[in-house]
Amino acid sequence: MLEDNLAKVKKNIENACRKAGRDPEEVTLVAVSKMKPLEDIEVLRRIGQMEFGENYVQELCEKEEHVSAPVHWHMIGHLQTNKVKYILDKVVLIHSVDSIHLAKQIEKEAAKRNLTAQILLQVNVAEEDTKFGMDTDEVIKMAEEISHFPHVHIRGLMTSAPFVDDPEENRCYFRKLHKLFVDIGDKNIDNVTMDILSMGMTNDYEVAIEEGATMVRVGTGIFGERNYNK
Numbered sequence: 001m002l003e004d005n006l007a008k009v010k011k012n013i014e015n016a017c018r019k020a021g022r023d024p025e026e027v028t029l030v031a032v033s034k035m036k037p038l039e040d041i042e043v044l045r046r047i048g049q050m051e052f053g054e055n056y057v058q059e060l061c062e063k064e065e066h067v068s069a070p071v072h073w074h075m076i077g078h079l080q081t082n083k084v085k086y087i088l089d090k091v092v093l094i095h096s097v098d099s100i101h102l103a104k105q106i107e108k109e110a111a112k113r114n115l116t117a118q119i120l121l122q123v124n125v126a127e128e129d130t131k132f133g134m135d136t137d138e139v140i141k142m143a144e145e146i147s148h149f150p151h152v153h154i155r156g157l158m159t160s161a162p163f164v165d166d167p168e169e170n171r172c173y174f175r176k177l178h179k180l181f182v183d184i185g186d187k188n189i190d191n192v193t194m195d196i197l198s199m200g201m202t203n204d205y206e207v208a209i210e211e212g213a214t215m216v217r218v219g220t221g222i223f224g225e226r227n228y229n230k
């Protein structure tokens, strides 16, 4: 079942790419495994899925410790500064950097370990009160400021679009974020590489791809519904 779901999502990604005149190789699928058992991750790993997204620090650390062969972990959930130290050497990418304060803490912990953290700036492009992320009009300023941190490398932008019934409703937000992504790239800021645009979840990844996503984060579409009452 997991195998079939993964194949279906990959097929949909290919179709969305074809529709948009894009090469499917440009789009990376992150399988969002939060609240799903390690066995599910193992099943997918064995058929070649390497990228996994987690929202919670403790869960990520436990899975990282017990997985039978290494995979690439993505931190996609809200990150508290006091937890940076637990995940820094375990993840390939932090998608959810939404403040200078957090970036500073990442710089500090990365310097201690003599590594360079790869990050995305999370943007609240739909201006939802309930969502984390920086405001669209402060992203450029923040990118410039964070670019001076020697152990932090900005790789792009991320957003979580609103929960909507019709994914078309989110197209305008994806388009807006893609424009910002291109604009920042055009500025050629030192130590900023705009090569990852992380947007699109189960309900809207095809629209996100049509609007330029290079990374989609799909949970339910691969693993099935999550049970938050467990």
Ligand SMILES: *Cc1c(COP(=O)(O)O)cnc(C)c1O
Pocket: 032, 034, 055, 076, 077, 160, 201, 202, 203, 217, 218, 219, 220, 221
């Ligand atoms: C849970 C989550 C996802 C995956 O959501 P689905 O709708 O299950 O695909 C993607 N991105 C973030 C930031 C999430 O928290």
